[in-house]
Amino acid sequence: MRPIDGAASSGDLPPLPDSVTTRDGIVFDPRRDQWPLGGLSRKHILKFDEFDRLSIGVVQRLKWLLIVQFKEKSFAHGDNLFSNFLWFYRSALSMLNSSCERIELSHILSYKTLLNDSTEWKLGVLRIVLTDMSRLGFGIASDEVLEYLDSATIRGNIKGTSIRTRDSRKGAFSDAELLTIQSALNDAYASGEIDLNNFALAWLFLAYGCRPIQIAAMKEKDLLVSENSEGKAYALRIPRAKQKGSGHRDVFNARYCSKQIGALLERVIANNALQREMLQLKQGEAPLFIGRKKGELSELAHHRTSQSIGHTINNTIERISGLKGNSKRFRITLGQRAVDDGKDKWTVAELLDHSDTQNVEVYFEASPAMVLRLDRHLAMELAPIAQAFSGVVVETEEEARRGGDRTSRIYDRTLVDNITDPLGTCGQMSFCGLAAPYACYTCRHFQPWIDGPHEEFMAAMIADRKRLEDDGISPKIFTIRDRAILAAAEVIQLCSAEREARQAVT
DSSP states (O other): OOOOOSOOOSTTSOOOOSOEEOTTSOEEOTTSSEEEEOTTSOOEEEEGGGOTTBOHHHHHHHHHHHHHHHHHSOHHHHHHHHHHHHHHIIIIITTOSSOBOSBOHHHHHHHHTTOOTTTTHHHHHHHHHHHHHHHTTOOOBOHHHHHHHHHOOOOOOOOOHHHHTTOTTTSOOOHHHHHHHHHHHHHHHHTTSSOHHHHHHHHHHHHHOOOHHHHHTOBGGGEEEEEETTEEEEEEEEEOOSOTTOOTTSOEEEEEEOHHHHHHHHHHHHHTHHHHHHTTOOTTTSBSSBOSSOOSOGGGTTBOOHHHHHHHHHHHHHHHHSSOOOHHHHHHHHHHHHHHTTOOHHHHHHHTTOSSSTTTHHHHHSOOOOOOOOOHHHHHHHHHHHOOOOSOOBSSGGGSTTTTOGGGEEOOTTSTTOSSOOOEEEOOOSOOOSOTTTTGGGOTTEEEBTTSOHHHHHHHHHHHHHHHHHTTOOHHHHTTTHHHHHHHHHHHHHHHHHHHHHHHHO
């Protein structure tokens, strides 16, 4: 339908309804000047009363456009259209001396002069707003404006820069950073620094690279448990996001779930029992991660919002590891590691919950990962930064926890003439299935002795790493023990400092 000529009056429009239900299930009154919307997404108030330089007819037509968008598409899409129109209004229309009845070409050209190469995409979003309004019969722009926008070449939003360049703060985590996060998570949970829910939440991001909105929509029944001859087997139904015409829980992807994560989520569900009873939530129908507020969606009562989950993962990872750990970085890491491991674009798209492959090409364009050539000098330099060692150095065996138990001694019998010379003591009281002594140096229960052969052990690990590298073995293999090397370097430094302090006293 062609755009209107002259004033954008409201006389030719039907009155606004007294109630609208969004595709996400939010009910609101569109006649009001402020629309409080959000659902599982972040809470946002659309403030139409800010458009004090627009005529009543223009504002009503804008409302009609957004009613259609919120009923047919996601909250994020409608919110993006509103936010970009508001940006245009503030930049080009808010200082007009009289009420604006129609968008003219002069307004568009004035706005364009304020944009640069990195923000020109905003004009593209404004084009969507104005052309959609014209198509639906709510036009507020002149023929000149629509013709200009239709013929204009507008730069799109530049995406994927952090992926292409492997940005160290915004791009994929390195292998060393992932090991740091995993170790810090386990230590923080064991020491009570983070609770069960935050621990499980972090491991879901590590394992699946989900969007926060997907975890926000999960219910207890999405963990599928079966019994077989080898014990329990798990699968996880993950709600799909960004699917046109679909609600939060209309479409799912079933993913393999490891026994470790499956058992962890079972503990979360068991831990929900008291809160579930207090809130009168049905078992299975209750959210996997229960929120304090009931929320506005009856079918998703007490589900946490995506904003809440995003903030939790950001704060948790940064607090325990010192790394910038937003949810997007886990997602980028999943995609980049899949590409580095030789997966094809269809597999990567499936892992990232994309319906096609157009948005995964950027992972294949990324610069090659740099593989650190780790020697003794570099290990000693990096050790204080990596903080891979989490145990406690002891001066004598008697000072160690379980020091009186000779079976707690840790040896490396691969070292020459090291059949009887222990590296330290294990303070773990229960069975440990990890590979000693390599796993010991990054374990919180390890108590290295000041006079243990740590230098020789680190030298042997570095030599073995170099041998694998020279043989052309994949970096995925020969970098596995890098964190243990850095932990051993830190132990060497701590032991040296303790010996110097002991000598100073004597």
